[in-house]
Amino acid sequence: MSHHSDLIATDINAYLEQHERKELLRFITCGSVDDGKSTLIGRLLYDSKMIYEDQLAKIEKDSITHGTTGGQFDPALLTDGLKAEREQGITIDVAYRYFSTAKRKFIIADTPGHVQYTRNMATGASTADLAIILIDARHGVLEQTRRHSFIVSLLGIKHILVAINKMDLVDFSEEIYDKIRDDYHGFASRLDIPDLHFIPIAALHGDNVVDPSPRMPWYVGSTLMSFLENVYIGSDRNFEDLRFPVQYVIRPNLDYRGFAGTITSGIIRQGEDVIVLPSKRQSKVKRIVTMDGDVEEAFTPMSVTVVLEDEVDVSRGDMLVRPGNIPKTEQNFEAMVVWMHDQPMIPGKQYLFKQTTKSISGNISTLRYQIDVNTLHRAPSPGLKLNEIGRCRISLAETMIMDGYRNNRATGSFIIIDRISNATLGAGMILDRKTSEDREDHWEVEPGSSSLTPSLSKVSEDERRVRFGQSPVTILFTGLPGAGKSTLAYALERELFEAGRAATVLDGENIRLGLSRDLGFGDEERSENLRRTAEVAKLMNHAGLICILALVAPREETRRKAQELLGADQFFVIHLDAPQSVCQRRNQVAGENKAEIAEFPTQYEPPQTPDLRLDTEKQSVAECLAQVFEFLEQRQII
């Protein structure tokens, strides 16, 4: 039943000794029925002698009734499972297959490649060390190839083997192989694939599957089986960061409290200091208990029981970590979410989020964008449907102890569960802010430390008001690039100065040269830019100054957040209104503001209820200024 080995018959004890030391490799196969995926798996099972004669006899019988090879032995029939699926001639769920060679035991997650089965592929990829992506040599890189590659890289698989199949149908052409390989490299450079390989095969006939193919002498690399046996996966495990989520507390008697769990990453040693999260209590590892006896150290992915020196309170959902290497503890975070249920994801709806050994209720507060698995394009979307993937902001009712998924699969992943039906709705991978390519805003982010308290000035607001003869307020000039915001802001500052008032301009471009030099012009980055500017304005207002902001500030919601930050009676929105065509022409004529021309916002939401609206197409600067002055006097600001 296993692979061939003479040792089985001659020296079974030697054989067993050899096999007790085997390593486990899990891989996923991606491709559709047409790519010959089932054929390849059948071939691997068949060639590694994993098929019994009774099973084989059944398949030979099936090859005549169900096979696609005209009655000839069809290895694909070894792998397809359920009756209904067999009748349809397709596999529609993740199926797991097992085989072993002298070096390794293999678990194959066999997933279908159809567009609607992103869900299954993500499931299979979640536990895999390696992915085989099948390409039909006749068709080359297709949309589905891109889809499979994206999902595999999203799920953090480090090793990808592209098997270019059906080489027999293209006359074993090296040229065709080279072209497909180059095409694949072309788009794969956009993905995160640390280790990429290519092998030309003909699965139906076994070329380059187990034995090198004499029909492709130009190919000098390893065969598919030899690659699977030898690819180095030892460095894929994280032995750096100790994470021990407590799963169960073992209490056989009053004197013993053992914390049982699986070490999801790192190494734990007897006598070493540990910290219990979230309580942050510190202790030492007294014993590491197993039924085979205590051990001095244990490492991922072992399941052990830890006894601590001190009587600290620890329960399921807590995590043991090492001082100086502590994961994040967050209530709000960003994640890539794969939706897996017919019932669509709705931002704001309450779900359960299960991560490590803890389930926490919460919601997806924002769907930042949906990502098209075929083109990788990002687009705004109201929600996610079955098999759709999006970047989300998650808000939980309590904190989660987590790492970014790229660094730590086990502490960076979660599933989403429906609170009523208990169905598994989706799966998420936590994004690490430091490595995240996208910026984000920080309106709701808590300060870095909870022990911070504001200090009070010895100079009161009223004293400043009397000295400067003005109410310190913030005025936002919002409008499209070219609407005249900076021009009007500086003119106003000059006029106020002439009138003996104290005012200052915070101009978008100046802010971006310094304080916000790390920000670009995406929606979220514009939002963060306004937040920072508003925080500076708040400090200026405290100092008694009138603050004039010249910013595009295209979103109503962001402007509202700025108003909340500064206070409704201290923040005024003045809309500089001019048609887009006029603004664009002005920008072109000026020719100076290249950045802003390039960064014209995709969408500008005019304020619904501005405190003042100025038509900068029809009115001159002086006319506008007069209106602003009138407004400030009316409001008794000056």
Next chain:
Amino acid sequence: MTRYHLTHLKQLEAESIHIIREVASEFSNPVMLYSIGKDSACMLWLALKAFYPAKPPFPLLHVDTTWKFQAMYEHRSEMADRFGLDLIRFVNEEGLQQNIDPFKFSGKHTTVMKTEGLKMALNKYKFDAAFGGARRDEEKSRAKERVFSFRDEHHRWDPKNQRPELWSLYNTRVNPGESIRVFPLSNWTELDVWQYIHLENIPLVPLYFAAPRPVVHRNGIWIMVDDERMKLRPGEVVEEKMVRFRTLGCYPLTGAVESEATTLPQIIQEMLLAKTSERQGRLIDNDEEGSMEEKKREGYF
């Protein structure tokens, strides 16, 4: 290879222990199905490891068809005594009264005494999770089954509507009446189980080892004469042969194989050189194509 390297068996062991602990943590009334065979022995061993030095915090359930081998009943008692386990024996009393002869009606006997019996036991004790020793490599329809396999209030499995299962994050939530079948050995193969039993020295029913036993040749297989309920048919003679069993079930339905294998390495050797799969010895599977899948939909383990 570094010192921080786990063999495949140790990795499988760690994963299974994780699964067993997860069930003990998240379900209010779990149970471990115990059929006395080698897979049950392996699963029970893993449960003992998972909670050491405490005992597993759930009972074992044996759905007894009353037709098991005598040696199996003896082994069951030994294990329960040795490890101080809480063992529930359940017999479908209604089925017993129907007095279905397994020699004549093998399929019906299994359905009533085993499948129906299991459902009755689960209903009676209101278990919300039940461990089973099934493996994905056993049979094609099992290849797609989840580790945590959801069953509705009628114990039905819907292969088209399974919960996606990612990483080692198991969705353990059920509503009242619903339950989960949990398969901690999902990713083990037959060879893995045997090898682990060998390495760990796990106690087994002696029937797995070859010994001289009284057998009768019937329907192409060797049936052991285990008690007086087995009546000889015309022309049949009881022979003493050196035989063993690759799989254990009800003795009238389980075929013996001629063998000289008296040690575990010899058993493994025999298995590796064998040309037929282990379920071949069971009468129940060979009826029709996809038969196991149909049984599973109805609630067979």
